Amino acid sequence: MLSVLRTIWMTLMHTFRKRDTVLYPEEQPYLPPRYRGRIVLTRDPDGAERCVACNLCSVACPVDCISVVKGEDETGRWYPESFRINFSRCIYCGYCEEACPTYAIQLTPDFEMGEFDRQNMVYEKSDLTISGVGKRPGYNFYRVAGMAVGGKDKGEAENESAPIDVKTLLP
């Protein structure tokens, strides 16, 4: 019986505690920078899009919500003709972000994507692309990759030495 009275007193003392509720949407919850929210497609520091339509993200996706169609521009650089993510399927796991070799696809701390119609939750490339660099500010894939594409030859990438001439005996 005394323990019951003690419980009643303790509950009464809760009157003077702050409430733990976050009054959304007036107050927003704290989202850490690496929070896995809405997916975006980022651009180079030079303004060209990073995505090379390699399909690694759609292969990595556990629920198969990414759909990519590859196109090639006049310099030989691959780009996605269409890039579609079905956000009603997406589980925001981040596997696509981990798989991407060019840091194109990234997850941002934004979750407010509610829609009334399920078809409105399928985001096309124009809905996904942003004009900035996202999380990796200085990274341009084609500058460090070894492919002879986009106006540069073999051996002209950053930190790359020139290719060895295998036909000569001189050192």
Next chain:
Amino acid sequence: MFGVSTDTLLDIALTAFETIAILLAVVISAALLIWVERRLLGVWQDRYGPNRVGPFGILQVAADMIKIFFKEDWIPPFADKAVFVIAPAIIMFTTLMAFAVIPFTETLGVVDLNIGILFILAMSSLGVYSVILAGWSSDNKYALLGAMRTAAQMISYEVFMGLSLLGVVLLAGSFNLRDIVESQAGMWNVIPQFPAFVIFFIAGCAEIHRAPFDLPEAEQELTAGYHTEYSGMKFGMFFVGEYLGIVLISCLVTVLFFGGWLGPILPGFVWFALKAGFFIVFFVLLRAATVRPRYDQLMAFGWKILLPITLVNVAITGAIVVAQS
């Protein structure tokens, strides 16, 4: 006209008006209790109650009422239709009847019965019918089990609810509630009759099957007990009937143990409202704070602990009253 003087007609009209006003006020306070309870529970559970609809969520009551009015009035095809519909009406009826004898101030009250306390106990006994009929007519094993448990709980706690009041009656020398309040002008009954007060409070809590004795409506037990098959306005009536019971027991406690409308400076009605309000808030605190006892623990506590204490209290009070006279 009709061989009755206009004076008497005016009297009748005024009494009728007063009755309707009091009962309406009581029902409205029971509806407001919905909001009060939800916000108070939020205060004690470190969260906000309803705070979106209207300032401080006060329009939540209106929103709930609109929702319940528009719900489909469905009676299960396997249920006993007449009894199913009557059961929630019985609880509302008996509780409102019990309000008829409660004196709110010296002059305010529906009727002044010489057997006020007996009337109230009789009405609360009739209230058990609604639970049993609801569980039986639902044609649902869980509802029936819940109703049986509830009825057993209510009936056994009724025994010492009445017995605990005998001490108060002995001290006042009358069953009339107004006389009981007036006899507390010197000292509130809670001081000489403290065990009776505690037992009456606990028994009243069990009588209106309210936390911690709310096994009937604990959703985790037996789905929802006797009101499993009820939805819409009929469920709303059970709900409001329960809140009416809270208001009733709080008013009874203030009238019988805490001196009703007596108090310095402030007008009688304000004192009554303050005291009854305190107990209503205490009921909500009990719901927030206490754990639910198991059914056999509940019955054992009633019969083996509370009943002997009540009998001893009556015996001692009787002995003292006889010795003093």
